[in-house]
Amino acid sequence: MAEYDLLTIGNAIVDIxxxxxxxxxxxxxxxxxxxxxxxxxxxxxxxxRMGPATEMxxxxxxxxxxxxxxxxxxxxxxxxxxxxxxxxxxxxDIQALGIHYETAPLPxxxxxxxxxxxxxxxxxxxxNTYLGACVELSTDDIDEAVVAASRVTYFEGYLWxxxxxxxxxxxAARIAHAAxxxxxxxxxxxxxxxxxxxxxxxxxxxxxxxxxxxxxxEALALYETEILKEALHHLxxxxxxxxxxxRGSDGCVxxxxxxxxxxxxxxxxxVVDTTGAGDLFAAGFLRGYTQGLDHAQSARLGAIAxxxxxxxxxxxxxxxxxxxxxxxxxxG
Amino acid sequence: MAEYDLLTIGNAIVDIxxxxxxxxxxxxxxxxxxxxxxxxxxxxxxxxRMGPATEMxxxxxxxxxxxxxxxxxxxxxxxxxxxxxxxxxxxxDIQALGIHYETAPLPxxxxxxxxxxxxxxxxxxxxNTYLGACVELSTDDIDEAVVAASRVTYFEGYLWxxxxxxxxxxxAARIAHAAxxxxxxxxxxxxxxxxxxxxxxxxxxxxxxxxxxxxxxEALALYETEILKEALHHLxxxxxxxxxxxRGSDGCVxxxxxxxxxxxxxxxxxVVDTTGAGDLFAAGFLRGYTQGLDHAQSARLGAIAxxxxxxxxxxxxxxxxxxxxxxxxxxG
Numbered sequence: 001m002a003e004y005d006l007l008t009i010g011n012a013i014v015d016i017x018x019x020x021x022x023x024x025x026x027x028x029x030x031x032x033x034x035x036x037x038x039x040x041x042x043x044x045x046x047x048x049r050m051g052p053a054t055e056m057x058x059x060x061x062x063x064x065x066x067x068x069x070x071x072x073x074x075x076x077x078x079x080x081x082x083x084x085x086x087x088x089x090x091x092x093d094i095q096a097l098g099i100h101y102e103t104a105p106l107p108x109x110x111x112x113x114x115x116x117x118x119x120x121x122x123x124x125x126x127x128n129t130y131l132g133a134c135v136e137l138s139t140d141d142i143d144e145a146v147v148a149a150s151r152v153t154y155f156e157g158y159l160w161x162x163x164x165x166x167x168x169x170x171x172a173a174r175i176a177h178a179a180x181x182x183x184x185x186x187x188x189x190x191x192x193x194x195x196x197x198x199x200x201x202x203x204x205x206x207x208x209x210x211x212x213x214x215x216x217x218e219a220l221a222l223y224e225t226e227i228l229k230e231a232l233h234h235l236x237x238x239x240x241x242x243x244x245x246x247r248g249s250d251g252c253v254x255x256x257x258x259x260x261x262x263x264x265x266x267x268x269x270x271v272v273d274t275t276g277a278g279d280l281f282a283a284g285f286l287r288g289y290t291q292g293l294d295h296a297q298s299a300r301l302g303a304i305a306x307x308x309x310x311x312x313x314x315x316x317x318x319x320x321x322x323x324x325x326x327x328x329x330x331x332g
Numbered sequence: 333m334a335e336y337d338l339l340t341i342g343n344a345i346v347d348i349x350x351x352x353x354x355x356x357x358x359x360x361x362x363x364x365x366x367x368x369x370x371x372x373x374x375x376x377x378x379x380x381r382m383g384p385a386t387e388m389x390x391x392x393x394x395x396x397x398x399x400x401x402x403x404x405x406x407x408x409x410x411x412x413x414x415x416x417x418x419x420x421x422x423x424x425d426i427q428a429l430g431i432h433y434e435t436a437p438l439p440x441x442x443x444x445x446x447x448x449x450x451x452x453x454x455x456x457x458x459x460n461t462y463l464g465a466c467v468e469l470s471t472d473d474i475d476e477a478v479v480a481a482s483r484v485t486y487f488e489g490y491l492w493x494x495x496x497x498x499x500x501x502x503x504a505a506r507i508a509h510a511a512x513x514x515x516x517x518x519x520x521x522x523x524x525x526x527x528x529x530x531x532x533x534x535x536x537x538x539x540x541x542x543x544x545x546x547x548x549x550e551a552l553a554l555y556e557t558e559i560l561k562e563a564l565h566h567l568x569x570x571x572x573x574x575x576x577x578x579r580g581s582d583g584c585v586x587x588x589x590x591x592x593x594x595x596x597x598x599x600x601x602x603v604v605d606t607t608g609a610g611d612l613f614a615a616g617f618l619r620g621y622t623q624g625l626d627h628a629q630s631a632r633l634g635a636i637a638x639x640x641x642x643x644x645x646x647x648x649x650x651x652x653x654x655x656x657x658x659x660x661x662x663x664g
Binding site: 019047048050051052053054055056057066084085086089092093094096097111313314316318319 | 351379380382383384385386387388389398416417418421424425426428429443645646648650651
């Protein structure tokens with residue numbers, strides 16, 4: 001039996017979240033809705049310009065395992081912080097959820113990664129990420145026993161940005177498959193797909209990855225098409241096990257070879273902040289999947305978790321998702 | 333003309349906010365609803381036990397000036413942080429509001445103060461504060477020109493906890509009065525009143541303080557009575573200018589010599605987190621007071637600001653209070 005339902009690997013980031021307006025984004029030269037990598041200088045400049053903020057642990061894969069555990073699953077995480085106060089916050093928050101997290105922190109510089117997230121009145125988030133300590137994640141950080149003990153090992157496409165993380169992922173995938181486990185990834189962001197398109201396709205076609213999560217824009221970017229049907233067709237051919245494509249308020253499509261099923265989103269009366277929507281969808285889906293639930297039930301859990309997270313500020317649930325009546329109805 | 337409507341002086345604190353239940357408070361030996369001072373060891377132990385959290389700048393007087401500026405006023409702040417990441421967050425957040433804040437940070441240890449705030453399902457907050465760098469606030473940190481340029485200098489009773497801050501306050505009060513300005517304080521917390529009762533009474537009776545803010549429990553503690561009428565009577569005699577006593581959902585009483593007027597609270601359908609309620613009431617009241625509004629209008633602004641802050645998580649407004657239609661109706 002697996003000790004963990006899900007191991008996730010990602011950039012370990014503390015989010016710095018502030019509300020702003022479209023004029024500020026334009027003025028500061030920020031690409032709306034995207035995740036933009038910034039250097040230390042730009043991070044300092046942008047922080048000096050942005051308004052008062054709230055800090056919360058984040059990082060795409062960190063959010064996903066936090067969501068899975070919040071839904072009652074068992075999780076582990078690999079990601080690199082530094083031995084500074086932000087690193088202490090990240091470590092506290094993930095360990096406080098009962099997630100196994102033992103990646104050795106850097107002793108000093110570069111500092112723990114942070115993402116300045118600007119949320120506009122429409123709820124859209126624009127992320128500006130300084131990777132800091134994340135650039136040091138390497139094969140040394142892959143704990144073989146934890147990978148082998150995890151039903152699914154999931155990583156974020158964003159890990160192709162730091163220099164050595166991809167080697168760590170390939171090693172983790174080998175260990176997982178040797179132990180009879182599955183490997184999943186998220187394509188993360190359409191701009192990220194543009195940066196690493198060939199490599200991401202190779203991860204699917206080489207069967208390094210069994211399950212892929214993408215939103216519509218990422219799926220279209222992967223196949224350089226504007227026709228969703230085409231992208232879904234290719235995903236069916238290229239994916240070993242499953243492709244799950246989210247479409248915001250239009251729900252999601254689960255692609256399994258030649259079979260496609262559509263599943264609805266939940267109704268969200270007021271979108272506060274879309275940060276973490278995709279991360280939490282994956283959390284809910286994988287909570288169901290690792291419990292052996294069918295795709296409809298897994299997609300429903302994904303929709304519940306995503307719907308909850310966009311109704312609050314920040315990407316980590318502030319109360320246990322397992323307490324939501326609609327989640328209880330599925331998980332019992 | 334004054335350059336600042338309000339200068340506040342207080343413990344510069346970053347809040348670490350988590351939701352919990354009454355069982356956890358009991359188990360961890362936390363006094364519900366109070367502000368308890370803790371040492372570095374207890375801070376570490378408690379942080380290890382508490383759940384995942386959100387970080388936000390706090391500190392009572394810091395929240396008050398943030399609220400005043402959020403309502404369109406001009407503010408300044410004195411308070412001590414260290415040169416660490418939490419100090420950087422505190423400094424950013426207060427400066428980003430346009431508040432004059434130039435207190436020299438400590439070069440190293442002790443670290444920036446933090447308060448672990450546990451919020452129970454009833455919205456009540458229980459604070460556990462490690463003062464860190466705040467213990468170094470001294471007369472050296474009183475910028476005479478800023479005090480003289482501020483219509484009102486306001487400080488928190490909590491400043492009697494660190495060892496040298498009271499000297500700084502007495503110096504600031506002398507400067508303010510010499511410049512023809514007024515001095516205000518908050519009694520902060522009933523336990524704080526118990527610790528410094530004689531000194532707080534002396535601040536009022538010596539006319540060091542012109543305006544005092546207190547909630548009902550603090551006013552009762554100050555005069556060691558259980559009868560509000562009695563406490564209000566004494567406050568009328570002891571206070572040079574005004575005493576403003578808040579009573580939660582029952583509104584507030586403004587005491588001016590022998591005259592008392594009651595003013596209503598705003599209706600808050602769902603109390604999320606009471607952190608900052610008193611701080612923001614003072615912010616709203618002083619916004620009106622420094623504009624020359626009458627007590628009823630000032631109390632209404634206080635009620636609006638307090639009502640807003642307890643409807644969200646954390647003690648700093650996440651959107652400008654001046655944008656609230658009910659605040660606009662008063663401030664124009």
